[in-house]
Amino acid sequence: MKPRHFLLPVPLLVAAGAFAAGIDNDDAARGHALARAWCASCHAVEPGAPKAPSGDVPSFTAIAGVPTTTSPALHAFLSTPHGKMPDIKLTSGEIDAVVAYILSLKDK
Numbered sequence: 001m002k003p004r005h006f007l008l009p010v011p012l013l014v015a016a017g018a019f020a021a022g023i024d025n026d027d028a029a030r031g032h033a034l035a036r037a038w039c040a041s042c043h044a045v046e047p048g049a050p051k052a053p054s055g056d057v058p059s060f061t062a063i064a065g066v067p068t069t070t071s072p073a074l075h076a077f078l079s080t081p082h083g084k085m086p087d088i089k090l091t092s093g094e095i096d097a098v099v100a101y102i103l104s105l106k107d108k
């Protein structure tokens with residue numbers, strides 16, 4: 001196991017502000033790591049990656065580029081399993097991180 005070195009603890013006000021803004025850079029970095037671990041078997045998760053490793057699965061960059069891809073939409077989508085997704089149970093904090101990462105790809 002690699003040591004985990006997250007910045008702890010984030011002051012509540014900062015966290016609330018970042019949540020309101022929809023993007024938090026630390027979250028996005030953590031979401032990137034989570035995406036590599038949990039999503040990369042089906043999705044191309046790296047910035048700018050156009051194609052998925054399997055079939056018609058959209059890349060994260062493609063997903064980010066869709067105008068209807070918003071934080072609430074992604075949260076709703078990721079709260080339920082999809083696309084024969086194995087039994088991945090993300091905590092709400094992990095969903096926040098993955099959503100932050102996907103949204104960070106919007107300008108890539």
Ligand code: HEC
Nearest residue numbers: 038039041042043057058063077082083084085086088098
């Ligand atoms: C077993 C394969 C598989 C895995 C693992 C997987 N996905 Fe998917 N995903 C799919 C498929 C297939 C689709 C397209 C069909 C659908 O929407 O269900 C999809 C669609 C999506 C979409 C919606 C795209 C759209 O059309 O709006 C999002 C967002 C998404 N995946 C995120 C994730 C995240 C985040 C993870 C990791 C936690 C993940 N997926 C893991 C197969 C997978």
